Amino acid sequence: MKTPRRFLPSLSLLQAFEAAARLQSITEAARELSLTQSAVSRQIRALEDQIGTPLFHRERQTIRLTHGGAAYAREVREALQKISQASMNLRANPHGGTLSLAILPTFGTRWLAPRLPRFLAQNPGITINLRSQFSQFDFRAIAVDAAIHFGRDDWPGATCLRLMGEEVVPVCAPEMLARHGFATVADLRAAPLLHLTSRPDAWERYFALNGVDASHVHGMLLDEFATSAQAAAAGLGVALLPRFLVEEEIASGRLVAALPVPMRSTEAYYLCWPREQEGHEPLRRFARWLAAETAAFERARSVG
Template sequence: MNLELIPGRLSVPSLSALAAFEAAARHGSFTRAAEELSLTQGAVSRQVAHLEKVLGVSLFQRVRKRVSLTPAGSAYAADIRDGLSRLAAATVSAMAFRGAAGVLNLAILPTFGTRWLIPRLPRFIEAHPGITINFATRLVPFDFSREEVDAAIHFGDPVWPGAVLHRLMGEEVVPVAAPSLIARAGIVTAADMLRVPLLQQSTRPRAWANWLEKQGLPPERAMMGPRFEQFAMVSQAAVAGLGLAIVPRFLIEEELRSGALVVPVDRPVTGTEGYYLVYPEAKAGLPAVIAFRDWLLGEFAAAT
């Protein structure tokens, strides 16, 4: 292993040395690391010893036949593990280009993905059979430079530094509940709704307050009630009769059609926020991003 310094660049240890160190750190054993990497225990030990010599710090404490990470080793292992994971992901993405149009790593809002996007995805696959889409869940904006993500579906304001945003649609939110709860509580007016629990959605903390204020009702109870992380969860809680939920109408069309949920007071509220397709400026020219962008915008244009 050689760590020569190149002008203008900082060289790094060989991948084999880093892999040996990471495996030994993860297992707490040179022997188990050697078994994983199909090396001898002596080879792993030499890789780690040379790495320590180059770095000038001890990465492991050796007591008899046991090894444990030093504080420096623990910090280095976490960084190396993250770097190796990124290299592995980049390699898989590059391999996916073999005979294909590419890979799109897409971050989605979970309920939007399951209720709206995925049911329509066969049309994209039919039009672009060479593109593979990998899905991840993100509930809030993030730094594209720190994530293995090419594009995202975002709800909020059109603000995302260093990214391109395309507005897809707005939304109207309505209060919904199980028919049995409405009958039991005798809900007829908006004021009657304050007698039952108001189910909360974590990423929309002011949803109830906004709706109540638009109805001229006091918002004191707006944030009181069980809290859920996703719209799918809060909707199912409403179906189960746990309380009233306030959700985007387009996400509960199935429940409204089946009668599992009803809108007791149909006074929808719309806001300035909306759903956006977002991708970093640096990836605006990727064929997979362009294909997905054009298809997605076409889907929304056809629906309006």
């Protein structure tokens, strides 16, 4: 069904409204858009007239979003961001074939990025755009085609393809191992422990699995695997990290296993995408390639 024109405001009206809503100021919006205050005011009035509802409370020289205006501003902002991203994707690859992918930062830089040249060589014409994302999000709000996710296959409204599992191991600086001389899992509780915001209960699960009291486990909180690995190498504590993501530090001797007692994670890495993207050819090719890469990686680890 064709959308009535009054529900399709021009971009200039929407940009003026979005800027004023975000900045809460006609003056600041005019400065950002290189327009006069009166021009921005006229555009917002025109938008209100077109959709038939007020968007701001006007109080002397100030503006304040109405309840409906605030909700509308969020949706308009998301729509403008999607249009901008689509334009950038088209410019990067005018012949199509762009795949926008949300990645877990350390997994993306240490495992995926070194392998991507193989995919691009096998699929000429496809461009991949990457952005960091730590947790699940609404695919309608962020302009990506798919995401690499660690957890379970429970992303609402998405198809999830299992890629691989992981094994985590307690690691620390060689000096910390020499100082504490860890002999049992219980000994780790005497050292400072490093925690990840994305896996706040990892140490509790590790201790419980090994029959050690897991209550009152405290320590420094960090937001990324890479930061946690650096903190451990600097002697700030013991980190519980996926072995395959800290192979470089272990090989160089900057990190050592505090104990040869790994834990197999109950969760896994998945490639997830909104169901309406099922027919997107770059995504289909990438999913097949990534499934083969991770399967080969898992086989190599099991042999090793």
